[in-house]
Amino acid sequence: MPDAISVINVTKRFGSLTAVNSISFSVKKGEIFGFLGPNGAGKTTTTRMLTGVLKPDFGDVQILGHSMVSAPLLAKQKFGVVPETSNAYPDLTAWQNLMFMGELYGLGSEHAKERTLYLLQIFDLYEHAQKKVQSFSKGMKQRLILAMALIHEPELIFLDEPTSGLDVSSARMILSMLREMNSRGVTIFLTTHNMDEANTLCHRVGIIRSGNLIAIDSPEKLKDTLDKIHQIEVSFNRDIPEEMLRNLPGITTFSRFGDKWKLSAQDKDLAIRSLVALSEHEGMSIISLNTLAPTLDDVFLRLTGGEK
Amino acid sequence: MNIRMVREQTRRAFSIAKKDLRIYYYKPPVLISGILMPIFLCMAFLMGNKSVSLPFLIAGLLSMTLFFTATAISPVIFPWEGQTRTLERLISCPVAPESIIMGDMIASTIFGIAITLVALFIGHLIGVIVIHWILLICAIIIGSICFSAIGMLLSVPPTAVSQNIMLLSTLVKFPLIFVSGIFMPVEQMPGAGQVIAYLSPLTYFTDIARFSLTGTGYFPIYFDVWMLLLFTIILSVASIVLHKKTMPLRI
Ligand SMILES: Nc1ncnc2c1ncn2[C@@H]1O[C@H](COP(=O)(O)OP(=O)(O)OP(=O)(O)O)[C@@H](O)[C@H]1O
Ligand SMILES: [Mg+2]
Numbered sequence: 024m025p026d027a028i029s030v031i032n033v034t035k036r037f038g039s040l041t042a043v044n045s046i047s048f049s050v051k052k053g054e055i056f057g058f059l060g061p062n063g064a065g066k067t068t069t070t071r072m073l074t075g076v077l078k079p080d081f082g083d084v085q086i087l088g089h090s091m092v093s094a095p096l097l098a099k100q101k102f103g104v105v106p107e108t109s110n111a112y113p114d115l116t117a118w119q120n121l122m123f124m125g126e127l128y129g130l131g132s133e134h135a136k137e138r139t140l141y142l143l144q145i146f147d148l149y150e151h152a153q154k155k156v157q158s159f160s161k162g163m164k165q166r167l168i169l170a171m172a173l174i175h176e177p178e179l180i181f182l183d184e185p186t187s188g189l190d191v192s193s194a195r196m197i198l199s200m201l202r203e204m205n206s207r208g209v210t211i212f213l214t215t216h217n218m219d220e221a222n223t224l225c226h227r228v229g230i231i232r233s234g235n236l237i238a239i240d241s242p243e244k245l246k247d248t249l250d251k252i253h254q255i256e257v258s259f260n261r262d263i264p265e266e267m268l269r270n271l272p273g274i275t276t277f278s279r280f281g282d283k284w285k286l287s288a289q290d291k292d293l294a295i296r297s298l299v300a301l302s303e304h305e306g307m308s309i310i311s312l313n314t315l316a317p318t319l320d321d322v323f324l325r326l327t328g329g330e331k
Numbered sequence: 332m333n334i335r336m337v338r339e340q341t342r343r344a345f346s347i348a349k350k351d352l353r354i355y356y357y358k359p360p361v362l363i364s365g366i367l368m369p370i371f372l373c374m375a376f377l378m379g380n381k382s383v384s385l386p387f388l389i390a391g392l393l394s395m396t397l398f399f400t401a402t403a404i405s406p407v408i409f410p411w412e413g414q415t416r417t418l419e420r421l422i423s424c425p426v427a428p429e430s431i432i433m434g435d436m437i438a439s440t441i442f443g444i445a446i447t448l449v450a451l452f453i454g455h456l457i458g459v460i461v462i463h464w465i466l467l468i469c470a471i472i473i474g475s476i477c478f479s480a481i482g483m484l485l486s487v488p489p490t491a492v493s494q495n496i497m498l499l500s501t502l503v504k505f506p507l508i509f510v511s512g513i514f515m516p517v518e519q520m521p522g523a524g525q526v527i528a529y530l531s532p533l534t535y536f537t538d539i540a541r542f543s544l545t546g547t548g549y550f551p552i553y554f555d556v557w558m559l560l561l562f563t564i565i566l567s568v569a570s571i572v573l574h575k576k577t578m579p580l581r582i
Contacts, residue, residue, distance in 0.1 A: 099425040100425040106419050110420050127425070127426055129339055
């Protein structure tokens with residue numbers, strides 16, 4: 024069974040800038056794959072190559088077994104796209120935009136009407152069907168664009184930052200729609216800046232930095248790789264001078280955050296024991312003590328060089 | 332590509348043409364260069380020119396109308412799609428670049444044919460006599476394809492600023508009008524003008540229109556038709572090849 028997406032040594036240059044540097048990965052059928060990276064890392068460029076909008080300088084992209092290089096029309100028939108920049112036709116109505124997409128994907132006119140009607144209803148756009156898109160709010164536009172990507176019931180869908188700039192409820196609606204589609208077997212490839220989104224939605228994530236794919240795994244496993252260094256948050260019933268913490272066994276760094284101390288430790292167990300010993304020795308009591316699991320944010324910042 | 336795919340792609344090209352017609356026919360640049368411009372030129376032409384016969388004049392007007400209407404939509408589509416960022420979506424759909432380009436050409440061609448036929452019909456009502464109807468209608472169809480290809484070629488430079496393309500269009504379109512035997516019969520042109528007239532497809536369409544209305548033309552009619560067809564093929568192929576090259580630069 025072919026993978027939903029397989030990317031083989033894909034490279035894209037813009038003049039002297041290598042926007043995407045020989046990356047390879049694959050996305051299995053039924054997966055939600057998150058593509059993360061800081062601004063300008065090459066997410067959109069990669070997505071455009073996967074969707075056949077840009078031609079890679081080298082390498083090949085296969086969509087459900089069809090090569091984007093040698094059989095682009097067959098490959099493109101298989102997926103729907105929500106591009107980074109919103110782009111329904113502003114001079115057409117929601118209805119006309121959807122019907123036009125139906126025609127481009129080769130749906131018969133009855134089938135296209137049926138799908139258009141259905142999508143307008145589930146995306147809460149039915150009352151606005153006959154209005155031109157230029158009068159739509161950003162949330163309405165984004166819902167319409169998602170609906171346009173789904174017109175032909177694709178088994179794979181690409182989304183480039185589908186929730187950026189949306190309010191919480193619109194973003195939630197789109198995310199729950201994606202989850203629901205995935206439960207029916209649709210493969211989803213999405214780029215995002217939102218770690219929360221990636222963490223709760225994606226089965227696997229890939230992280231790209233300056234055109235290089237630097238990590239690819241499930242969010243949990245990625246967090247695990249950071250587990251060697253633990254974060255501990257502690258507060259005492261009274262203020263203590265820094266010196267007390269300096270030479271404590273097991274603790275590597277510390278800094279004050281309000282009434283709390285944030286510590287990092289190689290050995291969590293040893294660090295906690297020495298904190299307890301310290302408070303006993305000094306006659307203080309510990310008010311709170313938390314060990315913090317690394318978040319996907321930490322992984323991201325560590326890997327993309329935002330934090331040393 | 333097998334036959335079934337070609338048929339399917341042709342259907343999709345027509346869907347793109349339908350979308351173009353819906354969106355672009357009332358855009359200001361299209362209205363100005365496709366409707367207002369030919370009307371004003373015709374009026375200036377009718378008032379100024381007393382030395383030539385009426386059928387000659389009507390043939391020139393017809394030719395000018397077709398030229399302006401068929402080149403009205405095609406130059407603005409690509410810059411506009413680039414500007415509204417709708418092109419990316421179009422390219423990610425299962426439509427070949429050729430289908431997109433042909434769809435745009437079809438839209439422009441239909442616009443040209445429709446408005447010219449209306450003008451012809453009005454002319455007919457006020458007493459213009461056409462001798463060779465079938466020839467004229469065929470020439471209008473071929474000529475419209477040819478001129479819309481010229482319009483497409485004008486929008487090959489990958490800019491999203493449609494004003495630049497409009498300026499370029501004006502700079503190309505007006506000189507063509509002057510060298511194509513519309514204001515002045517080819518036989519009365521100075522030598523250099525006659526040479527340039529041979530290089531303009533508009534010359535041959537004008538001559539066919541003249542032949543259809545008056546029964547005589549400057550060139551043999553078969554020569555006119557073949558030249559018009561030849562230009563249509565060359566210009567259409569050129570606009571497809573060149574647009575395919577510049578399309579990715581608009582993303
Ligand atoms: N058409 C283009 N011409 C020249 N350079 C480009 C082009 N498109 C992208 N780039 C460059 O390629 C690099 C990657 O851009 P890309 O848009 O893929 O980043 P991104 O990860 O999507 O960023 P963001 O999070 O801001 O959307 C950037 O340095 C960008 O300036
Ligand atoms: Mg991007």
